[in-house]
Amino acid sequence: MACSSSTSLPLHICHGNKLTMIINRSHAVLHSIAISFLIYYRAFFLFHQPTPIIIPWLLLFISELLLSFIWFLGRAYIWRPVYRTVFPERLPNDDKLPAIDVFICTTGPDKEPTIGVMNTLLSAMALDYPPDKLHVYLSDDGGYAITLHAMRESWSFARWWLPFCRRFGIKTRCPEAYFSRTENHDSDSKNPDNFMVEREKIKEQYVLFKERVRRAGEESKFKDKGVYTATDHPSCIEVMEENSKEGLLEDQIIEMPLLVYVSREKSTSQFHHFKAGAVNVLLRVSAMLSNSPYILMLDCDMYCSDPTSARQAMCFHFDPEMSPSLAFVQFPQAFRDISENDIYDSEVRSAYTILWPGLDGLKGPVLSGTNFYIKREALCCHSIKKDIDLRELKDSFGPSNEFIKSLRQDYKKPNLNDNGEASNMLLEEAKVLASCSYEDHTKWGKEVGFLYDSVAEDFLTGFVMQCKGWISAYVAPSSSSRPQFLGTSTTNLNDLLTQGTRWGSGLVDVALSRFSPLFYGSSRTSFLHSMGYAELSLFPLLYCLPLWCFATIPPLYLLNGIPLYPEVSDPYFSIFLFIFLSSLSKHLHEVVVTGRPIRKWINEQRIWMIKSVTCHLYGSLDAILKKFDLRKASFLTTNKVTDNEQITLYRGGKFDFRTSTIFVAPLVTVMLVNLASIVGGVYRIMFMGTDWRKMFGQVLLSFYIIVMNYVVIEGMVLRKDKGRIPLYVNVLSIVFSLIFLSLGSTIISN
Ligand SMILES: O=c1ccn([C@@H]2O[C@H](COP(=O)(O)OP(=O)(O)O[C@H]3O[C@H](CO)[C@@H](O)[C@H](O)[C@H]3O)[C@@H](O)[C@H]2O)c(=O)[nH]1
Numbered sequence: 001m002a003c004s005s006s007t008s009l010p011l012h013i014c015h016g017n018k019l020t021m022i023i024n025r026s027h028a029v030l031h032s033i034a035i036s037f038l039i040y041y042r043a044f045f046l047f048h049q050p051t052p053i054i055i056p057w058l059l060l061f062i063s064e065l066l067l068s069f070i071w072f073l074g075r076a077y078i079w080r081p082v083y084r085t086v087f088p089e090r091l092p093n094d095d096k097l098p099a100i101d102v103f104i105c106t107t108g109p110d111k112e113p114t115i116g117v118m119n120t121l122l123s124a125m126a127l128d129y130p131p132d133k134l135h136v137y138l139s140d141d142g143g144y145a146i147t148l149h150a151m152r153e154s155w156s157f158a159r160w161w162l163p164f165c166r167r168f169g170i171k172t173r174c175p176e177a178y179f180s181r182t183e184n185h186d187s188d189s190k191n192p193d194n195f196m197v198e199r200e201k202i203k204e205q206y207v208l209f210k211e212r213v214r215r216a217g218e219e220s221k222f223k224d225k226g227v228y229t230a231t232d233h234p235s236c237i238e239v240m241e242e243n244s245k246e247g248l249l250e251d252q253i254i255e256m257p258l259l260v261y262v263s264r265e266k267s268t269s270q271f272h273h274f275k276a277g278a279v280n281v282l283l284r285v286s287a288m289l290s291n292s293p294y295i296l297m298l299d300c301d302m303y304c305s306d307p308t309s310a311r312q313a314m315c316f317h318f319d320p321e322m323s324p325s326l327a328f329v330q331f332p333q334a335f336r337d338i339s340e341n342d343i344y345d346s347e348v349r350s351a352y353t354i355l356w357p358g359l360d361g362l363k364g365p366v367l368s369g370t371n372f373y374i375k376r377e378a379l380c381c382h383s384i385k386k387d388i389d390l391r392e393l394k395d396s397f398g399p400s401n402e403f404i405k406s407l408r409q410d411y412k413k414p415n416l417n418d419n420g421e422a423s424n425m426l427l428e429e430a431k432v433l434a435s436c437s438y439e440d441h442t443k444w445g446k447e448v449g450f451l452y453d454s455v456a457e458d459f460l461t462g463f464v465m466q467c468k469g470w471i472s473a474y475v476a477p478s479s480s481s482r483p484q485f486l487g488t489s490t491t492n493l494n495d496l497l498t499q500g501t502r503w504g505s506g507l508v509d510v511a512l513s514r515f516s517p518l519f520y521g522s523s524r525t526s527f528l529h530s531m532g533y534a535e536l537s538l539f540p541l542l543y544c545l546p547l548w549c550f551a552t553i554p555p556l557y558l559l560n561g562i563p564l565y566p567e568v569s570d571p572y573f574s575i576f577l578f579i580f581l582s583s584l585s586k587h588l589h590e591v592v593v594t595g596r597p598i599r600k601w602i603n604e605q606r607i608w609m610i611k612s613v614t615c616h617l618y619g620s621l622d623a624i625l626k627k628f629d630l631r632k633a634s635f636l637t638t639n640k641v642t643d644n645e646q647i648t649l650y651r652g653g654k655f656d657f658r659t660s661t662i663f664v665a666p667l668v669t670v671m672l673v674n675l676a677s678i679v680g681g682v683y684r685i686m687f688m689g690t691d692w693r694k695m696f697g698q699v700l701l702s703f704y705i706i707v708m709n710y711v712v713i714e715g716m717v718l719r720k721d722k723g724r725i726p727l728y729v730n731v732l733s734i735v736f737s738l739i740f741l742s743l744g745s746t747i748i749s750n
């Protein structure tokens, strides 16, 4: 199917995969039939059970219903997945391309090393796009002197780096990535000698640049301890520029993209809304300085790996049929630090290979925080009609007349180069727009810009946008091309579960808010599309409850010799077995069609169980407590500092259990409960005459849990390295599991 309408050659096409679609839909039908039998069995026989069994039976039934429901919602993704191909070479001439503002956010050098942030920034400045139409903004939430200093250094280094990339057609435009590659395919085939000389020269400059940034970092450790802190400082905006062009070499006098440092005002008495707050400040400040119609958002550790991404995105924004309703073009998050084994599923495979293409076939993928080109208008709602009341506008956008002027379609972009009064005035205005109190009594964060009701600001903002009728598109790189963006992922258990808790909390925030996808979405976007969104907002909650139940109730009753599943010879047993195997094989099918090995399937099953009993639980709890005002929202920034020991464990496929006890203790407890039950249950069968056919379901379930999570046992008793589970966690978990099993057994036997 071709999605483009232009009469000449299309700028992009999209296609589905018939075979996969047929397999998916047939599986969905079969699986649903089996689920209906299961529901019939549980409902019909519920009251045939002896009274003491009704409660566990009901708990299992509820768990099965919840899992079936989330499974049902997830069918939205497999219904009509599409894949897109773009033809940027068919775009009109450069002078017709629209301007782009690039937004990069950082919180501070402790967790986000400055040199990494500068590499992201340099890769964005070096995008293959006309430099006069590119404006790069960095939001420094902590207002660190080192970041500002490093930015000035980056500006100078860019004078070397940008011409080098352009002249030799370098594809890897993140300098760190470019210089650390062992073999290099980028070269000037016509003039290799000259290329090598130039490359050495630039490399030398890069080393000097890094050294200057490093030194500035050390010095500022002492200087930064002034009156201002990361959480309390005035706004600061600086447009990078040279004092004069004197001293620059001839090929350094080139046109450069605008580069702006923005540190919004922070005050301990005002809530700052984390990343969403930072982006909204960038939206306002950039409106004063460049006001580009398109915005590229980047996390500070996500560099542009394919310089043509902007042109790829423009293939959609230039499609006359799609463009009017197209809010954003999303690219996948790809990571450069994923090991072959990827024990933590750090690449989040299913999101970027199954879910996003699935949603793309409906009305478009989820806004994913980073790597998307969005239309400014989609964030700053109305394009202003002439007759709209100024007071109304100020109620929405705040008191700045200049900002309101910038919303007009006929607004003339100011010229910053003339250095006159006008640009000084605009900079002063930008500072006001970056102040803490600017948003008071306005609709920022409620209806305008990124929304504040969830710590998964991207998910919420994108969803509400799509409910207003905007669509989006998803472009994954083809197998032969490079990923458009590359970043770092969470490659240790602590970072993974901390991030998982925040995501869980943010997603459940949305499920519990007035924007809950199932209710808010179905009348505003399509039913299937809101099913997909509902799945995403509910999965942390709807996985943690059933998985906790399956991990504890059946083993407890196994230990006590009480069956909760039909016996092996009962036809209904086959229904349970079918559903179990059908889910596993469907997952395996997905892993295989996305080109991953079977090992990946095991890793994903395991990490699904681990996350469900830990971060999905804590995330959901966090959201519920926030809902009742019993907890304040928090955003623990993901750590981007690399630690060699952790990397070695990850690369070696060994779990790193050095994380908080609240994450590890539940895992160990669940394992101990299942181990004890299987031993006790089998003992009963062998020596006490319990009928094995009745207990087979429970034995199988516990066995599956233990086998899949064998790494936990390894961490408890077999490993000697630093990443093993500490003794006190083992002891604590033994206590927990003993309390659970003995208390549970006492209640059962009474
Ligand atoms: O108060 C804050 C907190 C974070 N950030 C920035 O937000 C970005 C994402 O933060 P990170 O800690 O890396 O979070 P991740 O979980 O890795 O990010 C994913 O999840 C976030 C939502 O939870 C999205 O915003 C991100 O785009 C998405 O990549 C980074 O550039 C941070 O510097 C801020 O600017 N201010």
Ligand SMILES: [Mn+2]
Binding pocket: 299, 301, 488, 638
């Ligand atoms: Mn991140």
